[in-house]
Amino acid sequence: MPPIIREHTSHQFEHELAEVRNLVLHMGGVVEEQVKNAVPALIKIDGDLAEKVLSRDSEVNRLELEIDEACTKILALRQPTASDLRMVTTISKTIADLERIGDEAEKIGKNAANLVMAERNKGIFKSLKYMSEHVISLLRQALDAFARMDVEAAVKVAGLDNEIDDEYDGIMRQLITYMMEDPRSIKASMDVIWTARSLERIGDHATNICEYVVYIVKGKDVRHKSWKQVEKDYL
């Protein structure tokens, strides 16, 4: 291939790759907004906000399919190698996690509708609010690390997920005590349980995105690795 065409192709390719990355960040923004709307919908029992979460679902699904198709096209036509190839294959994983975050937000939004009539326990709602703020911050930071392909930030952010798991365990303990004390609260408590569980899952998916950043930039797959070792290697 003469150099001039190669350059043109490479420029074109970079443009396509940048476009796909922008779509991923856009998708990240949409699910982040879903999560942000879902929890106040629950805490304030706001049906309109809950509705807003549900209405974005089809957009998220459409973006997942569109991005996946773009990635397959790039693989077929551009045959990327090295870090570009890692970028394309990992974007496909990233959007699967984003789509699942959107699903969890949707579940939280649906629970909000169920809770409209429920009695409320102030202590538990406070804990849930704190946990949700931490999860939203974790997701925000994970998406930032992805946008900047910042390995150090990604490793730091993934380390925060332990705290969220602890908060989740705490809420579960609170809820079990509450249900035992007041069995009439069991049905409503179950909705809180599912919400806490969804928040915990969102934390896990955000952590996955952090792991992908390390893989794309460093070429090292850190899934299933001891996080202490990963922190030692990259911080």
Next chain:
Amino acid sequence: MPPIIREHTSHQFEHELAEVRNLVLHMGGVVEEQVKNAVPALIKIDGDLAEKVLSRDSEVNRLELEIDEACTKILALRQPTASDLRMVTTISKTIADLERIGDEAEKIGKNAANLVMAERNKGIFKSLKYMSEHVISLLRQALDAFARMDVEAAVKVAGLDNEIDDEYDGIMRQLITYMMEDPRSIKASMDVIWTARSLERIGDHATNICEYVVYIVKGKDVRHKSWKQVEKDYL
């Protein structure tokens, strides 16, 4: 490239692709066994079986990384197109679902350990046993459809997931009634709830695998589509 070398390369490529597919089927076999061991571990409260589930986890994780690496290598060196390309990119999704099925089996196995001391409700355990049998059968059939790349079977199998969702809803209703009647059972009941939830998730992941089969063979992404329409198109 002279035809003889092209033929050699293509033969080599087919061999590599077949090898990766075999690895996926092997991984599928391992997680299927995990699920098969996990539920009797819970129903019979058998610590040895539970241990067996947990011990396979590292093998599943290793296979996931190994297969993903093999796929990336094929993409870089063989630059497959059309259905071969779909096969490679979709295998990467498939093993993510398989890994999550393994995770859910592990959670069930861990709950089994917690349940050793728990009081048991025969009715609920029976429902759980039925549900687990259906989930195991769904997973088996999904893996079969994947092994044979059988679109018709895949579409039929995915349609069965609704029944599992119904069983899950039934168990939840039973459990909430049980907990309200006997609040001392709440803690033990929560373990049953997590188990039913894990089984329901395994059904979802098995359904994803069915959708991938349609995509690989037909080139049509049926995720997020109305399943009635998909059945109409492919049955």
